[in-house]
Amino acid sequence: MYGMVNQAIEQMVCETHGEAAWEKIKEMAGIDVDVFISNEGYPDDYTYRLVAAASELSQTPANDILEAFGEHWVLRTALEGYGELMHAGGSNLKEFLVNLPNFHTRVVMIYPKLQPPSFDVSDVTEQSLLLHYHTHRDGLAHFVVGLVRGLGKMFKTPATITQQASRAEGADHDIFKVTW
Ligand code: HEM
Incomplete structure (x- = not known):
C-alpha cells in the first residue's frame, strides 16, 4: 500500500x-x-x-484498532488532506455512500498504482442501504466499519453499521447494512 x-x-x-x-x-x-x-x-x-x-x-483487539483507524482516515487523513475530493463525493451520508463505487477512480488520478477496493450499493431506502465490499485483501472488514462511522461523523449523521455477510466466514464478499 x-x-x-x-x-x-x-x-x-x-x-x-x-x-x-x-x-x-x-x-x-x-x-x-x-x-x-x-x-x-x-x-x-x-x-x-x-x-x-x-x-x-x-x-x-486488532479489529478495534482497525475501526479507530477507519474513523481517523476519514476525519483526519481524507478530510484534512483531500477535502475537495471528499466534498465532491456527496453532500450527505446517503449520497456519499451511493457514489462510493466511483470514489477511488479519482484517487487513482493522484496515486496511479493504487490497488483500491471496490464497493457496490443495493437495497437503498431513505434510511438505509446495503454496502458491498470487494477486495483481494484479507481482514479489513472492520476498517470499513470505522470508515463508514467516520463518514457518519463527517456528515453529522450518526450511522449504525452491521455486518450481514462475511468473507472471513465463507461468504463471497462482505456486506454491511448501514442505517442512519
Ligand atoms: C481522499 C480520500 C481517500 C484516499 C486518498 C484514499 C486512498 C487510499 C489508499 C492509498 C489506499 C491503500 C491501497 C493502495 O495503496 O493500493 C486505500 C485503501 C482503502 N480505501 Fe481509500 N482512500 C480515500 C477514501 C476512502 C473512503 C471514503 C473509503 C470508504 C468509505 C475508502 C475505503 C478504502 C478501503 C476499505 C481500503 C483498504 C484496501 C482494500 O480494501 O483492499 N477509502 N485508499
Whole structure:
C-alpha cells in the first residue's frame, strides 16, 4: 500500500499514545523504516504488522484498532488532506455512500498504482442501504466499519453499521447494512 496509509497509522498512534509508542510499535513489527514516504509503495504486510503490534502494545483487539483507524482516515487523513475530493463525493451520508463505487477512480488520478477496493450499493431506502465490499485483501472488514462511522461523523449523521455477510466466514464478499 502507499506510504500514506502507514503515515496515517503513525499520526493516529503519536496523537493518542506519543512518539515513543510509535517507535516501539515499529520495533515490535520488525520494520526498519525511519520515515514513510506518502507516494511510495510498501508491502501490505507492513501495514498488517503495524496494526498487529499496535494491538499487542495497547492490549486492544486488532479489529478495534482497525475501526479507530477507519474513523481517523476519514476525519483526519481524507478530510484534512483531500477535502475537495471528499466534498465532491456527496453532500450527505446517503449520497456519499451511493457514489462510493466511483470514489477511488479519482484517487487513482493522484496515486496511479493504487490497488483500491471496490464497493457496490443495493437495497437503498431513505434510511438505509446495503454496502458491498470487494477486495483481494484479507481482514479489513472492520476498517470499513470505522470508515463508514467516520463518514457518519463527517456528515453529522450518526450511522449504525452491521455486518450481514462475511468473507472471513465463507461468504463471497462482505456486506454491511448501514442505517442512519
Ligand atoms: C481522499 C480520500 C481517500 C484516499 C486518498 C484514499 C486512498 C487510499 C489508499 C492509498 C489506499 C491503500 C491501497 C493502495 O495503496 O493500493 C486505500 C485503501 C482503502 N480505501 Fe481509500 N482512500 C480515500 C477514501 C476512502 C473512503 C471514503 C473509503 C470508504 C468509505 C475508502 C475505503 C478504502 C478501503 C476499505 C481500503 C483498504 C484496501 C482494500 O480494501 O483492499 N477509502 N485508499
